[in-house]
Amino acid sequence: MPAPTEFLQFVDQNADAFIQRLSDAVAIPSISGDASHRKDVFKMADWLNDQLKAVGVETQLVDLGKHIMDDEELQLPPAILGRIGNDPKKKTVLLYGHFDVQPANKSDGWDTDPFTLVVHPTNGQLIGRGSSDDKGPILGWLNVLQYHFQTGKELPVNLKMCFEGMEESGSEGLDDLVKREGSGNGGWFDGVDCVCISDNYWLNTRTPALTYGLRxxxxxxxxxxxxxxxxxxxxxxxxxxxxxxxxxxxxxxxxxxxxxxxxxxxxxxxPPPTEEEKAIYSGLDYSIQDIQDAAGAAIALSDDKVNVLMGRMRxxxxxxxxxxxxxxxxxxxxxxxxxxxxxxxxxxxxxxxxxxxxxxxxxxxxxxxxxxxxxxxxxxxxxxxxKPWVADHKHWNFEAAKRATEAVYKQSPDLTREGGSIPVTLTFAETLGVNVLLLPMGRGDDGAHSTNEKLDRSNFIEGTKLLGTYLYELASV
Ligand SMILES: [Zn+2]
CATH class of the missing domain: 3.30.70.360 (Alpha-Beta Plaits)
Known part of the structure; x- marks a missing residue:
């Protein structure tokens, strides 16, 4: 079922306020891998928790204990568990994101202060650490929830949320939490029908993607x-x-x-690739030139796009x-x-x-x-x-995301597998035994762990529409 037109209009009308909220989030330097910033990760957890409560989410902060980092014992930042709705007639979707970020210093080569969100005057890029990885996507969910809260409109699905503050430092403590609460013994994750993780990128700068595998x-x-x-x-x-x-x-x-x-x-x-798999790779909107642009040199191992993409993904x-x-x-x-x-x-x-x-x-x-x-x-x-992870990309969870992408972007998404790893994906898939979808908001050139990280304004705004529309499509697949 399509998302309400009023929702799409609400997102456009509130775009500036959404960007301001992203700016507030980026201003908190929640670097999980740097002990001197641990207090900022806690601050970020409190900030996000307040934001979630303000749009009607029932939340709890879960203490994940302590850990040792650089010979120092530190308190782990809490995980935030949230939920809205408990209607047995609706599907229950688990959303995952992380509110910690990679380190960043102006002296690393940033053109602007990494913790001050800068809106590029001509191309509208939102530049700042965490804009794309992963505060922008988390705030995309907040934007969706704000519409439903302000208009009193019921969500088409039940939502559970799990947001963590240690993703960039090995997700410490999270596996235990998911296994403790998700193994079917009446734990918090029980009843989840599918998972959506928004913490990755399109393959390029042009075509939205759905990701079904990680190495x-x-x-x-x-x-x-x-x-x-x-x-x-x-x-x-x-x-x-x-x-x-x-x-x-x-x-x-x-x-x-x-x-x-x-x-x-x-x-x-x-095993060798099937014909169906080869067709997926040859259909991806990606060229040898894209690979060489990303590498900064003409050094691809092959001139055959399918070979090069399979080298990276499968x-x-x-x-x-x-x-x-x-x-x-x-x-x-x-x-x-x-x-x-x-x-x-x-x-x-x-x-x-x-x-x-x-x-x-x-x-x-x-x-x-x-x-x-x-x-x-x-x-x-x-x-x-x-371990690696591959999901069934013909599952209704993917079908809903595909329909949502077509509705918002008027294009079919690339079906991709990523060369890298997001370990929590496998933990959710194995522990909860449900389909996991990676639904990226940002583009392939966002520079997630690099200098001048950015999220394009259109990816934030249209991406918010995509997340909301996905929930409506889920209700009807
Ligand atoms: Zn991330």
């Missing part, structure tokens, strides 16, 4: 050590087993320069990230480092999981190291990981 991750640290101190190459070169030489050799055996993962069994776990990838302990300063120091650690990670896709992939990685590295006959020592650690 998982497994991250390794590989340490080779030998001498008890750094050595001089003039004295020890060609005399001892050098840790760096061993490490570079091992890291060189992990991935080919064209992206093929060389660890036996890893690429092979993933195949695993292995990337080398760095070497700790290596000489990395300027100049020509002739050191032989005593101990070096290489870091690499693998982005995973179904049916891969860290549990299935890690033993293959470890066995392969050990056997490659054994071939070197080195007297150095090898130590392998897996630092962290998460």
């Amino acid at each position: 998982g991750l497994t991250y390794f640290k590989l340490t080779v050590s030998g001498p008890s101190r750094d050595l001089h190459s003039g004295v020890f070169g060609r005399t001892v087993h050098e840790p760096m030489t061993d490490l570079i050799h091992l890291m060189g055996q992990l991935v080919s320069p064209t992206g093929k993962i060389l660890i036996p069994g890893v690429d092979e776990m993933v 195949y695993p990838s292995l990337s080398l990230h760095g070497i700790e302990g290596a000489f990395s300063g300027v100049g020509a120091k002739t050191v032989i480092p005593a101990k070096v650690s290489g870091k690499f990670s693998i982005r995973l896709v179904p049916p891969q999981t860290p549990d299935a992939v890690n033993p293959l990685v470890i066995a392969y590295l050990q056997s490659e190291f054994a071939k070197l006959n080195s007297k150095n020592k090898l130590h392998i650690e897996d630092l962290h990981g998460g």
Whole structure:
């Protein structure tokens, strides 16, 4: 069912007030990864809680306990659980968003103060940390709720909301909360029929998207050590087993320069794409040029768009990230480092999981190291990981979002899988056992974790209409 015309008009008429509210939210530097800003994350939780209550949401702040960050014990910011409506004849939708942000300093290269929302005078971009990730989308929901509250109009669905303040720092405490309250034992999340997460982006700057998959991750640290101190190459070169030489050799055996993962069994776990899948990729509004613009250079692995997009979305990838302990300063120091650690990670896709992939990685590295006959020592650690997620994009939850996109944007959405990870997505999907939809508000060039983060004014305003319309479409699918 279409959203009421008055709702769409209300959004246009109140656009300036909505932008002012976004400006108030951006002004609170709720950086979860910086202990000196922890009080601001709490302030942001209180601000959002007040805003939700003001539009009729019944809320509770949930204490998630303490954690250790940078050797300091800190109180975790609360999760906000909210609800409106409890009509058994209506569907119940769970909305998720996060009110913490990535760090930002003007000196990082921002053109303006990151915590003062600036409306660009000509293109209308709303520039400020959190504008797109993820305060804009959360405020989109507030805008929708404000219309229903002010006009006394009933929502077409029951809503539950879960907003957290630790997403940018690993969502600490949230998994436990979802598992405790969502495992079907009469907990708070019981009765949820589907989930909508608005915390990602269109593939490009032109076409709205619905996202149905995320890659998982497994991250390794590989340490080779030998001498008890750094050595001089003039004295020890060609005399001892050098840790760096061993490490570079091992890291060189992990991935080919064209992206093929060389660890036996890893690429092979993933089934080939079906014709239907290939059709989705070839239909996406994305070109090699888009990829090269995003990378800032003409370095795509292939000229075939389908291959490149599948490389990002539906195949695993292995990337080398760095070497700790290596000489990395300027100049020509002739050191032989005593101990070096290489870091690499693998982005995973179904049916891969860290549990299935890690033993293959470890066995392969050990056997490659054994071939070197080195007297150095090898130590392998897996630092962290998460499983991939893929949803059924033919589910009514996606159908409602597709109809809403067509109604608001007059275009069909791109169906995308993301190369990155949002771990809470999988937690909701697995714990609640319901369909999860990622419904992005912002564009692919928003610079979410970068400098000059922005949300286009039209994405905020039309995006608000999209969120509201989605709820009406949900009621009728
Ligand atoms: Zn986010």
